[in-house]
Amino acid sequence: MGVIELDGLTKDYGDVLANDDVSFTVETGEIFGYLGPNGAGKTTTIRTLLGLLEPTSGTATVLGADVHDEDALIDAKQRIGYLPAHLGFNEEVTGADVLDYHASVKSGDRRDELLEIFTPPVERPIREYSSGNKRMLGIIQAFMHDPELVIMDEPTSGLDPLKQEEFNEFARDECERGKTLFFSSHVLSEVRRICDRIGILRDGKLVGLEDVETLMEQGGKHVRLRTTDEARTELTALDGVNDVQTFADGIQFIYTGEYNTLLRELATHDVHEIDISEPPLEDVFMHYYGVDGEGEPNQEVQSDA
Amino acid sequence: MLETTRYETSRRLRGTVILTIGVSLYVSFIVWYFSLVDASAYAQIAESVPPAMREAFGIQTIGTIEGWLGGQIYTFVWLVGLGIYFAYSAAGKVASDIENDRMDLLLSFPVSRSQLLLEKFASMVLPLVLLNVVVGGVTYGLVVAIGETVDPMHLVLAHLLSIPYLLVCAAIGTVLSVLVNRAAVAERAAIGLMFVLWLVESAVGAAEEFSWIQYISPTHYYSPTPVLIDGTYEIMDAGILLAGFLGLLIVSQVLFQRRDI
Numbered sequence: 001m002g003v004i005e006l007d008g009l010t011k012d013y014g015d016v017l018a019n020d021d022v023s024f025t026v027e028t029g030e031i032f033g034y035l036g037p038n039g040a041g042k043t044t045t046i047r048t049l050l051g052l053l054e055p056t057s058g059t060a061t062v063l064g065a066d067v068h069d070e071d072a073l074i075d076a077k078q079r080i081g082y083l084p085a086h087l088g089f090n091e092e093v094t095g096a097d098v099l100d101y102h103a104s105v106k107s108g109d110r111r112d113e114l115l116e117i118f119t120p121p122v123e124r125p126i127r128e129y130s131s132g133n134k135r136m137l138g139i140i141q142a143f144m145h146d147p148e149l150v151i152m153d154e155p156t157s158g159l160d161p162l163k164q165e166e167f168n169e170f171a172r173d174e175c176e177r178g179k180t181l182f183f184s185s186h187v188l189s190e191v192r193r194i195c196d197r198i199g200i201l202r203d204g205k206l207v208g209l210e211d212v213e214t215l216m217e218q219g220g221k222h223v224r225l226r227t228t229d230e231a232r233t234e235l236t237a238l239d240g241v242n243d244v245q246t247f248a249d250g251i252q253f254i255y256t257g258e259y260n261t262l263l264r265e266l267a268t269h270d271v272h273e274i275d276i277s278e279p280p281l282e283d284v285f286m287h288y289y290g291v292d293g294e295g296e297p298n299q300e301v302q303s304d305a
Numbered sequence: 306m307l308e309t310t311r312y313e314t315s316r317r318l319r320g321t322v323i324l325t326i327g328v329s330l331y332v333s334f335i336v337w338y339f340s341l342v343d344a345s346a347y348a349q350i351a352e353s354v355p356p357a358m359r360e361a362f363g364i365q366t367i368g369t370i371e372g373w374l375g376g377q378i379y380t381f382v383w384l385v386g387l388g389i390y391f392a393y394s395a396a397g398k399v400a401s402d403i404e405n406d407r408m409d410l411l412l413s414f415p416v417s418r419s420q421l422l423l424e425k426f427a428s429m430v431l432p433l434v435l436l437n438v439v440v441g442g443v444t445y446g447l448v449v450a451i452g453e454t455v456d457p458m459h460l461v462l463a464h465l466l467s468i469p470y471l472l473v474c475a476a477i478g479t480v481l482s483v484l485v486n487r488a489a490v491a492e493r494a495a496i497g498l499m500f501v502l503w504l505v506e507s508a509v510g511a512a513e514e515f516s517w518i519q520y521i522s523p524t525h526y527y528s529p530t531p532v533l534i535d536g537t538y539e540i541m542d543a544g545i546l547l548a549g550f551l552g553l554l555i556v557s558q559v560l561f562q563r564r565d566i
Contacts, residue, residue: 052412052566074415082413088406090316097312104308105414141410 001064003028003149003180004049008058011044018044020204021058026182031175033195034184041204042184043085046153050082063149078106081142085153087134095122095137106145114140117170131158139167152183156190168194189278192216220256222279231269238265254279309421313428321432328382328436329443335377336444339370340451370453374444375530383467384524387436388474389499391429395478396495398425399561401488408566422561429475437464456536463532469546470527474499476553483561523549
């Protein structure tokens, strides 16, 4: 049985369908990335998993507990850590007070160990905290009772790049220790660095469920270059060039073909400037799930639930 | 158990101590003022006030220390001031946790919603006990200090009977708190509602055909002045308040249990 199982989960707010028949399973010991642009419905899924929202239809289980069953969910919550997207702490208390309170409810065996990696100024009141410090305090409370499953909503937002990297390393270590991590993000590069598998949510619908490697292969590369007019015409004719956009004296496109072909072609032209990078999430969607994003996916969406 | 109550109580401590000191200073001023003025002058004041106001401020027997305390402290501060404070303070609790995204984390605890709400409510016990004990003690001490006497049992009774009343006020605030998403709205609604209930109860007492309206106001069931003067009270009133308190608490539980966060 999966650590998290969603079966036809639907949440209708009336004016907006935040989750539309979402089904997938998160297996023990994996790092699952829940990816989607802002407003796609990621937080709604997470809040439903924690019993904060009542699903309109469908169901979900977390560590075997049905989200409709409060008693079962309370038992499960002893083994769940949660890091919300917006961290609310009482402003006048200190970080240590917050951790004391959390430890009194759910234990804090790993608190000291975590404070060596993440370093919020625990003796100071929360009102003096930067967003990064709040985030670190949030990470500590989510992991300090050594839960089996940690659910995180945009865990690295607000962290500086150095701490982000430390967090990624920490997450991988935790996974090796047997923890299951579920986290949402709207940043593809972040997710791809640490996740094993990714579910993609768009307008409340699960539009993809892939291994990270597969997704990135099919997502292609974002190529932006300045070159001659003639080269531009020839490059756009290559196989695997999609979504071409021209600007002043250059073009940009998503390349999903074979790398050597592109490099050989480039070598025959006069290239003034080039930038090859990971495509933004929106472009992956465009390529991977239909050019206008509204059409049918090019790829069969597989559901393992 | 009670981790949340402990946490919330420790957060309340500072504000409660300040409030207790403030009320105690007000009591000192009122008692000191009584010692300055000739008692017969008060009787004249009471005579000249319209009956509805006499009723509202409990100033029937303003010329005695008991009547003076009943009007100036137990009606004005306890019935109106603290009634509003308890409703206001409880109204901010849950609504501000939801508004400021704190409730997300609190509900990720292995604790039921109903227990969380009860534990938060239980932190109101601190102001309830501290204000009654300290201000009651201060009042008695000061009355004795200016050479007057008040029956200590009557004083204790006036404080004891205020507990069900203040619990109802806090429960009204709690219902508003789980009903509304924004703390400021819940708090203002609590202040407004308590004030209106008190005004309505005072005003309709004189009008025969609308007199039933006074029964919906909790202020109708706590009358500190007669308790202080001769120890008379209706135990039924305290029973009605306790029943109302439990009813409101159940309503808030049902509302909180069912709502999306």
